[in-house]
Amino acid sequence: MNLKDHLLAQIALNGPMSVADFMTECLLNPKFGYYTTHDPLGAQGDFITAPEISQMFGELIGLALAQSWMDQGKPDRFILAELGPGRGTLMADILRATSSVSGFHKAAEIVLFEASPALRDRQKKSLSGHNPRWIDTLTDLPQAPLFLVANEFFDALPVRQFIRDGDGWCERLIGVQGESLTYGLGPNTAQVALTDRMIDTQDGDLVELCAAAIPILTVIAGRIATYGGAGLIVDYGDWHSLGDTFQALQSHERVDPLQAPGRADLTAHVDFEPLTIAARAAGCAHTKLTPQGMFLERLGITARAQALAAPFGGSKLETLIAAHRRLTHPEEMGNLFKVLGLYPSHAAPPPGLEP
Numbered sequence: 001m002n003l004k005d006h007l008l009a010q011i012a013l014n015g016p017m018s019v020a021d022f023m024t025e026c027l028l029n030p031k032f033g034y035y036t037t038h039d040p041l042g043a044q045g046d047f048i049t050a051p052e053i054s055q056m057f058g059e060l061i062g063l064a065l066a067q068s069w070m071d072q073g074k075p076d077r078f079i080l081a082e083l084g085p086g087r088g089t090l091m092a093d094i095l096r097a098t099s100s101v102s103g104f105h106k107a108a109e110i111v112l113f114e115a116s117p118a119l120r121d122r123q124k125k126s127l128s129g130h131n132p133r134w135i136d137t138l139t140d141l142p143q144a145p146l147f148l149v150a151n152e153f154f155d156a157l158p159v160r161q162f163i164r165d166g167d168g169w170c171e172r173l174i175g176v177q178g179e180s181l182t183y184g185l186g187p188n189t190a191q192v193a194l195t196d197r198m199i200d201t202q203d204g205d206l207v208e209l210c211a212a213a214i215p216i217l218t219v220i221a222g223r224i225a226t227y228g229g230a231g232l233i234v235d236y237g238d239w240h241s242l243g244d245t246f247q248a249l250q251s252h253e254r255v256d257p258l259q260a261p262g263r264a265d266l267t268a269h270v271d272f273e274p275l276t277i278a279a280r281a282a283g284c285a286h287t288k289l290t291p292q293g294m295f296l297e298r299l300g301i302t303a304r305a306q307a308l309a310a311p312f313g314g315s316k317l318e319t320l321i322a323a324h325r326r327l328t329h330p331e332e333m334g335n336l337f338k339v340l341g342l343y344p345s346h347a348a349p350p351p352g353l354e355p
Helices: 001-012 017-026 055-071 089-097 117-126 192-198 213-227 270-279 293-299 303-310 314-328
Strands: 076-082 108-113 132-137 146-151 162-167 168-177 178-189 204-211 229-238 249-250 253-255 266-268 337-343
Touching: 001 017, 001 178, 017 168, 017 266, 055 089, 055 146, 055 293, 055 314, 076 089, 076 213, 089 108, 089 146, 108 146, 117 168, 132 162, 146 213, 162 192, 178 192, 192 204, 192 249, 204 303, 213 229, 213 270, 229 270, 270 337, 293 303, 293 337, 303 314
Parallel strands: 076 108, 076 146, 108 132, 146 229
Antiparallel strands: 162 168, 162 204, 168 178, 229 337, 249 253, 249 266
16 A cells, blocks of 8 residues: 555545645655655755755854844753754754854753654764754743744645635545545635635635644744744745645656655645734744845855855855855745744844844
8 A cells, every 4th residue: 555545545434635634644644654754855855955055054044043042141051943954954054153152052952843753863863963852742842942943844734725715715625536636625614714814815716724833833932932032934935825835846846746645745835924923922022024035145144155165166166156046046045935033022033134
């Protein structure tokens, strides 16, 4: 049996499933799930993230968190956490860049939140000299100041999709036609969580709802509001969800999400507005949503690129220039990816971001 057979059997038994349930099965099924069986990153994988593009990204993230730590009085014990750490590249770059910040490493307890056994193994190798600790649920985060980064984490959380139909919504579901998975629609129902979207949508509009993001954000924001710290959420998306952003990547190419369950990465654009609402409800301040390119430029990525480029020429220089462009240019990751900062209401926002 493969994952497709498993899904066909589930649907035959229980009826059509939501896009969220489909994503959860495809990504996290214990036997067939994408994250439980794959190392998806890098040139040989299915996609590449900012830390894998250039060390500059992680270095600047690390120095921004270290500056927030200093701005908040250098607490002598804090949690340095990452959600979805991939191969550990980002955390390794953060730790290298902050190694000269007096007292930072001594005070830091490194905590990683990772669902993939394959990626946990990679993280152990990347961070072997730093004694990280892994947690299975965010409520296991120690009660201490929290300095956290989540890069391309929220986009992998499962979303439900709803299509506006008059005064109600029809959920987009996944069913079976013959031996193939196919999309269909559920009945017209009211959706309390989408009440505010009746104002800015019309018949036929598709809206995505990520219920899983709210409890995660609530725990993070609550820790920061109570104990201090800062959070940097970096992901692709925007202020309002509108339109179908559900996608699958396989070997760096887009594929039909229903055609290769368990063999492709599934994501959807992040709707940042509900995250800010959850942060405020937890008593935590948040920054303006800022394009990644602007954020990195404010932190000095151009100067860092020039310093790294100084000894080089030829292909190494071209690679560095290409990495800078990919991270910051509006037509690359610069505008598509956004940064949201979390911080205590009595403290300054993280560097590079505005209240």
